[in-house]
Amino acid sequence: MSALTSICDEMILRLSYCPNYVHEKYSADSAMVCFTDIPLRFAKEHCAKFGKFGIGFKKQKMIEYGANPALYTTGNHLDRIKKLAELLARMEDLEKDREWKQDIEPYLFTEDETVAFQEVTDFLQEYSYKNNDLSDYVTYYQREWRLTFRSLPFAGDTKPHEPGMSCFYSRDGKSHRAFKFSQEDVEYIVVPIRYWWPAKKLAHKMNCKLKIYEISVRT
Incomplete structure (x- = not known):
């Protein structure tokens, strides 16, 4: 309950690095926030893995901020993913010092095209855990959506950190990537029934609905 309260008080989600096994040479070097759009009543298995506390964001608001479903890839397409990763690596290498190299090296792609390639590959996810397509x-089935650091507008320099933007913030001497949201982005919070009283006060403060796990999720 304390973690949920802290997130709601600060209205900040810390971005993390999602494990990705699309290819052994594919580096999951993009920070992101992950969501699911599994209907809450069918989320028993998902909650068993990720917890019974949560925030239900308004999907349309997240889409406006740049959220997108993960792009799932089966094992049969890993060779193609490898080729894409190799091409992107070459493009990123050429982007280094583009200003002074462009007069002596032909550029057949723009900087914006490189960024677009980076942002799209940030949504890659394997269809099955570690590409074991016969796994149980x-x-x-997680129905994952993502907001990625690279695709979010950055609140750097003198820009205020407004909802829908990313930034760096420091805590305990460490720098973290973060995403800012607002009360208007939240549809509900969900908690186990034994936390209903503090959750009721939190939902009132957030001006959102309160859902109880044991009532809202089919068990």
């Missing part, structure tokens, strides 16, 4: 655990 299929990551595709």
Whole structure:
């Protein structure tokens, strides 16, 4: 409950690095916030893995900020993903010192095209855990959505950190990437029934609905 309260008080989500096994040479070097759009009543298995506390964001608001479903890839397409990763690596290498190299090296792509490639590949996710497509655990069923650091407008320099923007913030001497949201982005919070009283006060403060896990999720 304390973590949920802290997130709601600050209205900040810390971005993390999502494990990605699309290819052994594919570096999951993009920070992101991950969501699911599994209807709450069907989320028993998901909650068993990720917890019974949560924030239900308004999907349309997240889409406006840049959220997108993960792009799931089966094992049959890993060779193609490898080629894409190799091409992107070459493009990123050429982007280094573009200003002084452009007069002596032909550029057949723009900087914006490189950024677009980076942002799209940030949404890659394997269909099944570690590409074991015969596994009982299929990551595709998580119905994952992502907001990635690279695709969010950055509140740097003198820009205020407004909802829908990313920034760096420091805590305990460490720098973290973060995403700012507002009360208007939140539809509900969900908690186990034993936390209903503090959650009721928190929901009132956030001006959102309160949902109780044991009532809202089919068990």
